[in-house]
Amino acid sequence: xxxxxxxxxxxxxxxxxxxxxxxxxxxxxxxxxxxxxxxxxxxxxxxxxxxxxxxxxxxxxxxxxxxxxxxxxxxxxxxxxxxxxxxxxxxxxxxxxxxxxxxxxxxxxxxxxxxxxxxxxxxxxxxxxxxxxxxxxxxxxxxxxxxxxxxxxxxxxxxxxxxxxxxxxxxxxxxxxxxxxxxxxxxxxxxxxxxxxxxxxxxxxxxxxxxxxxxxxxxxxxxxxxxxxxxxxxxxxxxxxxxxxxxxxxxxxxxxxxxxxxxxxxxxxxxxxxxxxxxxxxxxxxxxxxxxxxxxxxxxxxxxxxxxxxxxxxxxxxxxxxxxxxxxxxxxxxxxxxxxxxxxx
Numbered sequence: 172x173x174x175x176x177x178x179x180x181x182x183x184x185x186x187x188x189x190x191x192x193x194x195x196x197x198x199x200x201x202x203x204x205x206x207x208x209x210x211x212x213x214x215x216x217x218x219x220x221x222x223x224x225x226x227x228x229x230x231x232x233x234x235x236x237x238x239x240x241x242x243x244x245x246x247x248x249x250x251x252x253x254x255x256x257x258x259x260x261x262x263x264x265x266x267x268x269x270x271x272x273x274x275x276x277x278x279x280x281x282x283x284x285x286x287x288x289x290x291x292x293x294x295x296x297x298x299x300x301x302x303x304x305x306x307x308x309x310x311x312x313x314x315x316x317x318x319x320x321x322x323x324x325x326x327x328x329x330x331x332x333x334x335x336x337x338x339x340x341x342x343x344x345x346x347x348x349x350x351x352x353x354x355x356x357x358x359x360x361x362x363x364x365x366x367x368x369x370x371x372x373x374x375x376x377x378x379x380x381x382x383x384x385x386x387x388x389x390x391x392x393x394x395x396x397x398x399x400x401x402x403x404x405x406x407x408x409x410x411x412x413x414x415x416x417x418x419x420x421x422x423x424x425x426x427x428x429x430x431x432x433x434x435x436x437x438x439x440x441x442x443x444x445x446x447x448x449x450x451x452x453x454x455x456x457x458x459x460x461x462x463x464x465x466x467x468x469x470x471x472x473x474x475x476x477x478x479x480x481x482x483x484x485x486x487x488x489x490x491x492x493x494x495x496x497x498x499x500x501x502x503x504x505x506x507x508x509x510x511x512x513x514x515x516x
Contacts, residue, residue: 214482227290309325354439360400444456459500
């Protein structure tokens with residue numbers, strides 16, 4: 172069963188926005204030359220309290236999206252100071268409450284990527300612990316809220332899961348393959364992480380084709396059976412890297428979230444870890460885990476800014492009642508092409 176998604180306040184000076192819960196990740200828009208990047212300094216914590224952050228860049232501005240009512244979003248020029256909160260949706264999409272019984276206007280896990288001349292936002296409609304879920308889709312030509320062309324247009328659901336399915340349609344993430352084809356990965360608990368192909372407009376390309384299982388944690392012999400979610404796929408140096416969050420979020424300073432990775436030459440897998448173990452068999456090379464203060468780092472996102480790669484994630488502050496905070500760190504790549512991130516401390 173999927174863990175209960177927690178709620179929190181997205182805090183700005185003299186302003187608070189309704190509770191947040193989860194969001195997702197983005198892929199590199201294009202491949203990157205495989206170079207060795209030395210281990211950087213420790214990451215940093217930025218102002219917003221946030222759960223499961225995602226950051227994208229347009230022009231000279233970075234845009235942060237998080238889970239919450241209307242999908243809260245903020246912008247920054249330096250990744251450290253963030254402006255006022257706005258929302259993607261003034262009201263939840265009309266279809267959401269009709270398709271998902273019990274939905275309470277709290278939208279989870281937005282993922283933002285650009286292809287086909289537009290920004291594509293995928294988001295999760297669900298309820299705690301259930302797999303009757305849907306992934307919605309919205310588009311915009313710009314992220315500049317001052318532009319006359321700025322307008323998020325909801326495109327409706329792109330994929331749904333039902334109680335009879337052995338997967339959960341939440342935590343979406345898009346990667347563009349070497350041919351320019353977009354692929355949507357998703358999943359939380361149950362049989363793990365899945366993938367479907369999208370068309371150039373961001374809709375499901377093959378409704379008759381079953382999702383591809385790309386990662387999972389078998390129940391037998393696992394301390395935390397099924398505890399995997401939030402895929403992030405990155406293309407780099409001839410490989411696709413699948414990052415995922417293992418174990419449990421949403422328990423404050425007792426959270427056990429950690430991020431692991433596998434890679435494949437093919438976007439559809441099979442993904443294997445550094446030791447050669449398949450991610451479908453519970454494999455995964457650990458990238459980051461909690462420290463003395465920052466607990467449960469996870470629901471990672473990937474940001475490529477020029478030649479610098481960042482892991483964007485949340486972690487729970489043990490010195491502040493387990494409050495989840497937005498954190499970022501530079502990713503180091505070793506000579507064999509495997510990523511690492513400094514421990515959060």
